[in-house]
Amino acid sequence: MTRRLAIFWLGALLVLAGCSTMPLSTMWKMRSFGPDTLTQVKPEELRVKVSIPQGYELDFDQEKPTLDFAVTVDGRETRGKIEMMEESHQDVVKKAATARAPAVVNREYVMKFTPESQAKFATLQRLLKSAGKGTKISLQVGTHFAKVPDDLKDGTEISFTISLLLFPKDGYLVLFDDVRLRFVADKAGKAPAAAP
Secondary structure (H helix, E strand, C coil), X not given: CCHHHCCEEEEEECCCCCCCCCCHHHHHHHHHCCHHHHHCCCHHHCEEEEEEXXXXXXXXXXXXXXXEEEEEECCEEEEEEEEEEEEEEEEEEECCCCCCCCCEEEEEEEEEECHHHHHHHXXXXXXXXXXXXXXXXXXXXEECEEECCCCCCCCCEEEXXXXXXXXXXXXXXXXXXXXXXXXXXXXXCCCEEEEC
């Protein structure tokens, strides 16, 4: 499977607080979030945690994950990408929904900014600090698969979970819980590509 076709978006952060896949507890905590929230984050402490099924792996070598942002100030939009790196990964056993269902093993990745990316995020924070009311920002995490099962077929579905750590004292916020991702064949029929 080509990495070019394997890209998928892990979701919009902050701006999708009303998404049906977001836990109510997270929606409540994020009710007061805004651009000023990000100005208080220490770049070296921000983490993104992604959980995907065993047998799938994210790419941190050839196609590094990025935090993509779009900031709109006085009608003018600024876009950019901030590279992220893997801090750790582990296999986690998830409890089955029912007693008869088998347990599920997920690969859980924790991502953080590179030293260079911390400086870029600090630049974004300065932009937000100087902006006035009505400033809009959207954040997305984009990544590629480095590995998928050899027998992956068109229509295969997997679920993934995304959590965000802004302030260590508050712990992780579960942004999207068990979101379904479906692989569909591209028009040329070369390989399945991930689609939400």
